[in-house]
Amino acid sequence: MPVPKNFVSPVRMSAKERAFAQIQRWIIDGTLQPGEKLLDAELAESLGVSRTPIREAFQLLEVQGLVSMHPGKETKVTAIEKEDIFKMYSTMAALQALAAEVTAKIIVPEQVDRLRAINMEFAAAIKSGQAYQAMEADEQFHNLIVELSDNPYVASFSASLQIHIRRFKYVFLKQPITATQASVDEHDSIIAAFERKDSDSARAMMKRNFTRPMQELHGLF
Structure with a gap:
């Protein structure tokens, strides 16, 4: 899962908010592709936060329907259906x-x-x-x-x-x-x-x- 290194990080946001905003943007702009497996450790390193705010961001993104979480298994970007x-x-x-x-x-x-x-x-x-x-x-x-x-x-x-x-x-x-x-x-x-x-x-x-x-x-x- 290649994660960009040269992105602009939002200021005055909590770690969870920053993780949520950035991951959401990557899903929307296609950096993170439909069906792609999301690795919390890799995202945490890229965003300069611990794994906890990444997992909290995943929960918010799941509520929005942008990711699907399977505890103990994997978290994936949801698919885009043409219809x-x-x-x-x-x-x-x-x-x-x-x-x-x-x-x-x-x-x-x-x-x-x-x-x-x-x-x-x-x-x-x-x-x-x-x-x-x-x-x-x-x-x-x-x-x-x-x-x-x-x-x-x-x-x-x-x-x-x-x-x-x-x-x-x-x-x-x-x-x-x-x-x-x-x-x-x-x-x-x-x-x-x-x-x-x-x-x-x-x-x-x-x-x-x-x-x-x-x-x-x-x-x-």
Whole structure:
């Protein structure tokens, strides 16, 4: 299990939090492959921590469904199933479309400006080939819309799905810029719908923003 040595370590985090954040990122970006066996001793050495926070991180990652633990035997990165793309993305599209519909009715200009700024960060990350940063900016954009909709159930279910969708989204955002620019343009259309207080358009464009990459991703796997 080759583990990178030249990664940037988060600051002001406990050993467990640091281990959890880094291992999660390695699973999402494919450094740790689906089905790969995770060795706590090797990860502990690489991250400069003891084996205890690594094992605690494994427990958190298992709750998220990113690893499977078999005490006394092994811990592995969970597999990615192609058909999960449709199940995850269609569910997320429905949740996000609802959030967009509600947000369109209540959003204020300052919040629209914040969404526009985030989308500019998203576009810049795509242009510079920074797939992980692009993924984080994309999530900020959608999370803000969910937050503004003020629906804790949408927020909870979206957050749970987002962890798994990240593994697929990272693959999508690593595609050539011509393939990913459409996401930036769709964000612009959502923002324009918010400015018009057009809830129907906001809902429809948000749904498209998830169903289009869903179809494209299914063709990649």
